[in-house]
Amino acid sequence: xxxxxxxxxxxxxxxxxARPEATHVAxxxxxxxxxxxxxxLEGWGAYELDERFADKVLMxxxxxxxxxxxxxxxxxxVYVGYFDRMDPDGTVWPGLKSIDAVLARxxxxxxxxxxxxxxxxxxxxxxxxxxxQRVNRAQLDAVSATRPIGVLHASVxxxxxxxxxxxxxxxxxxxxxxxxxxxxxxxxPTGELKGPEVMGQVGAHVGYAQALTxxxxxxxxxxxxxxxxxxxxxxxxxxxxxxxxxxEMMLRVTGEERYPARVVPLRYxxxxxxxxxxxxxxxxxxxxxxxxxxxxxxxxxxxxIQGFSARMRWPGYYNGAPNGMWYIAPEQMEEIFERALEAGxxxxxxxxxxxATELALEKMEAALARHPxxxxxxxxxxxxxxxxxxxxxxxxxGMCVNLFANHHFYWGDAHxxxxxxxxxxxxxxxxxxxxxxxxxxxxxxxxxxxxxxPLFTAWCAVNRLTASxxxxxxxxxxxxxxxxxxxxxxxxxxxxxxGEVGSIxxxxxxxxAVLEEDPTAVDGMALKDVPVWGTVQGGRVFAxxxx
Amino acid sequence: xxxxxxVTVIGGYLGAGKTTLVNxxxxxxxxRRLAVLVNEFGELPIDADLIEAxxxxxxxISGGCVCCSFGSDLTxxxxxxxxxxxxxxxxxxxxxxxxxxxxxxxxxxxLEGYRADGxxxxxxxxxxxxxxxxxxxxxxxxxxxxxxxxxxxxxxDLVAEASRGVLLDWVAGEWPGxxxxxxxxxxxxxxxxxxxxxxxxxxxxxxxxxxxFESMVLKVPGDxxxxxxxxxxxxxxxxxxxxxxxxGSWLIHVVGQRWAVTPGQGAPGLVCIGLKGQLRRDGLATxxx
Ligand SMILES: [Zn+2]
Numbered sequence: 001x002x003x004x005x006x007x008x009x010x011x012x013x014x015x016x017x018a019r020p021e022a023t024h025v026a027x028x029x030x031x032x033x034x035x036x037x038x039x040x041l042e043g044w045g046a047y048e049l050d051e052r053f054a055d056k057v058l059m060x061x062x063x064x065x066x067x068x069x070x071x072x073x074x075x076x077x078v079y080v081g082y083f084d085r086m087d088p089d090g091t092v093w094p095g096l097k098s099i100d101a102v103l104a105r106x107x108x109x110x111x112x113x114x115x116x117x118x119x120x121x122x123x124x125x126x127x128x129x130x131x132x133q134r135v136n137r138a139q140l141d142a143v144s145a146t147r148p149i150g151v152l153h154a155s156v157x158x159x160x161x162x163x164x165x166x167x168x169x170x171x172x173x174x175x176x177x178x179x180x181x182x183x184x185x186x187x188x189p190t191g192e193l194k195g196p197e198v199m200g201q202v203g204a205h206v207g208y209a210q211a212l213t214x215x216x217x218x219x220x221x222x223x224x225x226x227x228x229x230x231x232x233x234x235x236x237x238x239x240x241x242x243x244x245x246x247x248e249m250m251l252r253v254t255g256e257e258r259y260p261a262r263v264v265p266l267r268y269x270x271x272x273x274x275x276x277x278x279x280x281x282x283x284x285x286x287x288x289x290x291x292x293x294x295x296x297x298x299x300x301x302x303x304x305i306q307g308f309s310a311r312m313r314w315p316g317y318y319n320g321a322p323n324g325m326w327y328i329a330p331e332q333m334e335e336i337f338e339r340a341l342e343a344g345x346x347x348x349x350x351x352x353x354x355x356a357t358e359l360a361l362e363k364m365e366a367a368l369a370r371h372p373x374x375x376x377x378x379x380x381x382x383x384x385x386x387x388x389x390x391x392x393x394x395x396x397x398g399m400c401v402n403l404f405a406n407h408h409f410y411w412g413d414a415h416x417x418x419x420x421x422x423x424x425x426x427x428x429x430x431x432x433x434x435x436x437x438x439x440x441x442x443x444x445x446x447x448x449x450x451x452x453x454p455l456f457t458a459w460c461a462v463n464r465l466t467a468s469x470x471x472x473x474x475x476x477x478x479x480x481x482x483x484x485x486x487x488x489x490x491x492x493x494x495x496x497x498x499g500e501v502g503s504i505x506x507x508x509x510x511x512x513a514v515l516e517e518d519p520t521a522v523d524g525m526a527l528k529d530v531p532v533w534g535t536v537q538g539g540r541v542f543a544x545x546x547x
Numbered sequence: 548x549x550x551x552x553x554v555t556v557i558g559g560y561l562g563a564g565k566t567t568l569v570n571x572x573x574x575x576x577x578x579r580r581l582a583v584l585v586n587e588f589g590e591l592p593i594d595a596d597l598i599e600a601x602x603x604x605x606x607x608i609s610g611g612c613v614c615c616s617f618g619s620d621l622t623x624x625x626x627x628x629x630x631x632x633x634x635x636x637x638x639x640x641x642x643x644x645x646x647x648x649x650x651x652x653x654x655x656x657x658l659e660g661y662r663a664d665g666x667x668x669x670x671x672x673x674x675x676x677x678x679x680x681x682x683x684x685x686x687x688x689x690x691x692x693x694x695x696x697x698x699x700x701x702x703x704d705l706v707a708e709a710s711r712g713v714l715l716d717w718v719a720g721e722w723p724g725x726x727x728x729x730x731x732x733x734x735x736x737x738x739x740x741x742x743x744x745x746x747x748x749x750x751x752x753x754x755x756x757x758x759x760f761e762s763m764v765l766k767v768p769g770d771x772x773x774x775x776x777x778x779x780x781x782x783x784x785x786x787x788x789x790x791x792x793x794x795g796s797w798l799i800h801v802v803g804q805r806w807a808v809t810p811g812q813g814a815p816g817l818v819c820i821g822l823k824g825q826l827r828r829d830g831l832a833t834x835x836x
Contacts (some may be wrong), residue, residue: 332644
């Protein structure tokens with residue numbers, strides 16, 4: 001039996017400008033021998049013709065440049081989001097449009113739990129779509145008074161819990177004075193908990209451990225199923241703790257014969273001094289395998305825009321809220337940048353507000369002056385509010401951006417009305433400006449914040465529709481081709497993986513997204529609805545229906 | 548049941564001297580078993596000559612003190628400390644440079660078995676005015692200092708003699724809610740920073756030898772309203788930085804303008820301490836007279 005497989009397809013979108021389309025692709029040893037006509041590929045020698053994709057469209061396996069594998073773990077909990085969402089097994093959970101519907105789904109899930117003390121955990125509640133109505137303790141008590149209940153908001157910064165959960169955490173008492181714990185008229189907590197510190201104290205009792213950012217073993221497996229369903233073959237885990245146990249687990253699971261994704265975890269910067277952090281990441285880099293690529297750092301500069309914790313330049317928030325908070329001191333950021341440049345370690349920096357972006361640019365410029373390095377590709381993640389001048393500066397410093405296109409759909413209306421106001425809302429996640437400024441650009445979901453689905457992300461950037469159906473920032477829209485590039489080669493470039501993945505051409509990994517329709521032929525409005533059959537990853541075939 | 552474990556948060560922007568102060572406290576713990584929690588083990592947070600043994604996540608320090616890092620899980624670190632044998636007498640959290648220490652102390656106050664003692668903010672005396680105008684971190688520095696019960700105005704030696712009065716007046720005007728300790732080299736008296744509670748030498752002179760502060764003991768009748776007294780001492784402008792003692796069956800703690808009254812039994816009497824020359828002895832005496 002030959003070790004070359006040739007796949008004919010209805011169409012192969014290669015992202016290789018020299019031959020943008022092909023009818024066949026030849027694969028050997030998990031890599032691409034070439035894409036072209038059957039006649040061209042026959043020259044490689046004996047082959048087996050595998051016609052299973054004959055009526056499908058292949059494109060490069062998609063690269064999600066900003067996600068968190070914890071989504072896989074969260075799916076073991078009850079989904080109570082506003083929008084329909086597909087779980088790792090392919091079940092689509094209908095979005096819940098009212099608090100009553102949320103409570104009804106919780107009651108349903110409660111009914112099938114046998115242990116009366118087992119916690120009931122739910123996620124993705126987003127009151128912003130329900131006139132900001134809050135879920136209170138009594139409503140959750142009606143679901144169950146015996147087991148602790150915790151409902152995590154879509155923002156992952158707020159949680160609602162019932163009385164039992166408060167009791168277990170020792171918080172069911174009067175006299176609590178804490179900005180993150182609102183009190184009811186009776187003097188007891190309402191059950192809403194705001195901020196990681198407060199949530200951390202109750203989290204363990206309701207099925208949410210403190211380290212929300214890390215996945216566990218079943219979670220990592222479940223996450224990979226989502227990747228197959230969405231045509232993703234390389235995915236980042238953008239704020240990983242990478243403890244020795246977690247590294248061991250991730251190496252083992254991704255090393256399994258049928259693990260279908262290449263995972264790129266970025267070490268979260270907290271917990272180590274800049275010198276130790278860089279040394280640790282250099283050490284981890286050496287332990288990398290094809291399917292677990294360590295050796296990069298994630299720095300967080302500020303908070304979120306809808307949480308009013310992003311750092312804004314003048315004139316600040318539209319509704320007058322005070323400026324947000326720093327997660328890192330400027331001096332510390334500069335030191336990490338410098339040391340990483342020196343050691344050849346790449347950094348991705350979360351900046352949401354434009355002041356955070358400004359700081360990162362200023363510190364990068366200073367660090368580069370001391371430790372010049374070509375091709376560093378330091379990337380600003382989210383970078384949602386950068387203006388044109390900042391994009392020009394990003395280009396001049398050799399940096400990349402990974403813009404949060406999905407955000408525009410989910411929270412664009414809130415940004416327009418409340419957080420940053422109309423003008424800045426229209427230029428948020430300015431894909432067009434980034435491209436025109438020559439900034440290498442990727443776009444992301446930040447799963448679990450929004451669903452992992454690069455074709456949906458591409459749809460967001462192409463149409464710039466908000467959830468209410470308005471086009472917001474027409475001038476920043478990009479073409480379908482540009483969007484598809486951003487979710488393949490664009491994202492691969494931000495990870496220094498563009499020589500390995502992101503296009504279908506000789507020498508690259510045999511990573512394909514297998515689609516039922518041609519995304520370049522459908523209307524831009526239908527991009528998100530192109531069905532995904534599954535993936536080929538490293539030459540191994542994964543059907544979504546078999547996950 | 549053992550008494551609640553007091554927790555003091557020490558904060559302030561980078562370079563203000565937090566680490567220097569922490570080492571000073573460890574050197575002058577006077578019998579207190581201090582547990583220091585730092586955000587991360589960086590370039591060593593503890594002076595080398597104080598270290599007795601170093602483990603992966605715990606440094607043993609002379610005098611029965613320890614130091615651990617808490618990373619992103621402060622609650623877990625506090626629970627670990629409370630389980631140590633012997634249990635520490637006092638926990639000192641060294642907050643990171645951009646953290647808002649007042650918020651950290653609020654979270655501590657939610658935990659059972661701990662007493663949120665107070666917030667001590669280090670500020671660089673010569674640089675404070677400039678840093679609160681910094682376009683990036685100015686508002687953060689201001690928020691940190693605004694949450695202080697005690698402001699340790701460090702590096703006073705770098706402020707010209709003639710400017711010191713103006714500086715102190717400005718700090719007192721900007722942050723009227725905090726007690727201000729002007730020091731050099733982080734050398735703030737332990738009894739002021741952490742409260743009265745050492746076993747060695749503290750009873751004798753409460754560390755008066757260095758002449759930085761003075762104290763007085765209020766004899767309070769057992770039926771006195773402890774809460775009202777604590778509040779009056781804290782907010783009445785008597786120059787009290789710290790007060791501690793028992794009134795009837797209540798234990799009073801005062802730190803700057805923060806006060807707490809909890810059930811407790813001990814030798815009656817309330818020790819008030821303040822900076823030398825600033826303690827209003829007559830006024831305090833009148834409170835209980
Ligand atoms: Zn993220």
